[in-house]
Amino acid sequence: MTLVLGIESSCDESAVALVRHDRRILAERIASQDDTHAPWGGIVPELAARAHADRLAPMLDAMLTEAGVRLAEVDAIAATAGPGLIGGVMVGLVTGQALAFATGKPLWAINHLEGHALSPRLVDPDLAFPYLLLLVSGGHCQLIAVEGVGRYRRLATTIDDAAGEAFDKVAKMLGLGFPGGPAVERAATQGDPAAVPLPRPLVGSGEPHFSFAGLKTAVLRAVEGGHHGAADIAASFQAAVTDCLVDRTALALRAMPEATALVVAGGVAANGMIRAALEGLAARHALPFLAPPPRLCTDNAAMIAWAAQERIAAGLAPDPDPQARPRWPLDPAAEPVRGAGVKA
Numbered sequence: 001m002t003l004v005l006g007i008e009s010s011c012d013e014s015a016v017a018l019v020r021h022d023r024r025i026l027a028e029r030i031a032s033q034d035d036t037h038a039p040w041g042g043i044v045p046e047l048a049a050r051a052h053a054d055r056l057a058p059m060l061d062a063m064l065t066e067a068g069v070r071l072a073e074v075d076a077i078a079a080t081a082g083p084g085l086i087g088g089v090m091v092g093l094v095t096g097q098a099l100a101f102a103t104g105k106p107l108w109a110i111n112h113l114e115g116h117a118l119s120p121r122l123v124d125p126d127l128a129f130p131y132l133l134l135l136v137s138g139g140h141c142q143l144i145a146v147e148g149v150g151r152y153r154r155l156a157t158t159i160d161d162a163a164g165e166a167f168d169k170v171a172k173m174l175g176l177g178f179p180g181g182p183a184v185e186r187a188a189t190q191g192d193p194a195a196v197p198l199p200r201p202l203v204g205s206g207e208p209h210f211s212f213a214g215l216k217t218a219v220l221r222a223v224e225g226g227h228h229g230a231a232d233i234a235a236s237f238q239a240a241v242t243d244c245l246v247d248r249t250a251l252a253l254r255a256m257p258e259a260t261a262l263v264v265a266g267g268v269a270a271n272g273m274i275r276a277a278l279e280g281l282a283a284r285h286a287l288p289f290l291a292p293p294p295r296l297c298t299d300n301a302a303m304i305a306w307a308a309q310e311r312i313a314a315g316l317a318p319d320p321d322p323q324a325r326p327r328w329p330l331d332p333a334a335e336p337v338r339g340a341g342v343k344a
């Protein structure tokens with residue numbers, strides 16, 4: 001019986017979790033910082049780091065008490081070591097190092113993207129490698145061939161904004177508030193997705209990557225033009241993003257005929273229209289479609305603890321000298337592109 005304590009602090013969610021090797025989440029805590037950042041219309045890295053520093057210790061305390069677990073009973077500590085906002089990553093990693101030092105247990109420095117990539121296996125024990133993962137959040141927009149634990153091939157990434165970042169910026173333009181994704185989705189229900197002609201960057205292109213900057217600029221022009229209401233703009237924007245995601249994912253599926261499933265993770269996967277469109281795509285390829293429940297799709301610590309469990313089960317060894325890394329590609333062989341799908 002292996003029990004791992006996970007810590008996540010790479011963006012604007014402070015999170016801790018206790019996960020057993022048999023996939024049981026004994027307890028977890030997630031604190032969103034939406035209230036901290038909402039007045040600024042986006043995430044302020046300095047405020048995020050401070051909030052993690054204030055919250056992690058009391059959250060750990062409360063979680064261990066709830067689970068009735070003593071720190072000495074934990075077999076390993078796992079903390080996100082990147083990629084992400086460096087101040088927050090350092091807070092989480094140092095917290096993990098302190099716990100590991102105090103207990104004499106190993107520390108696993110986990111790549112946040114590996115957490116997302118393996119999270120579907122925390123929910124579904126039958127999900128076998130290799131599968132195609134579309135990771136779409138505020139910080140990332142990538143297609144990854146997940147071939148095994150520690151074996152990732154990046155098939156595509158964004159050359160500018162992440163999809164969630166585009167949702168957040170469009171929400172700001174429309175005065176819908178932060179975080180923008182859910183607000184845009186709500187507004188879109190009242191609008192006509194065909195009302196505003198918007199570009200679908202790179203759709204139909206043989207190049208594998210994503211791009212949302214041109215779409216965002218076109219939305220800005222539509223807002224400034226004043227001929228369209230917010231609901232129509234939101235609905236048209238959401239339809240354009242959906243088309244981009246489906247087209248790029250279809251291209252990746254053609255490049256990965258060995259895929260056993262199509263999996264989507266990240267905050268944007270909470271969007272009903274996007275989910276339904278991807279499910280349709282998987283069905284056309286006769287593949288199972290999997291999306292972890294929203295609380296495991298967005299940033300959380302259970303996926304970080306689970307990634308350590310997978311590494312332990314695979315017989316891998318922890319990095320003896322982990323560093324906090326603002327950038328940390330899952331696939332070191334992947335060509336760098338302009339935007340790495342990670343918030344700057």
Ligand code: KG4
Pocket residue numbers: 011136137138139140163164165167168179180181182185266267268269270271272297298299
């Ligand atoms: O995975 P996540 O919680 O954090 C990271 O960015 O890593 O994702 C948050 C992102 C935000 O950009 C948010 O606007 C977007 O996911 N999002 C959505 C929806 N819910 C959250 N985007 C579109 N539709 C939604 N319903």
Ligand code: ZN
Pocket residue numbers: 112116137139298299
């Ligand atoms: Zn994330």
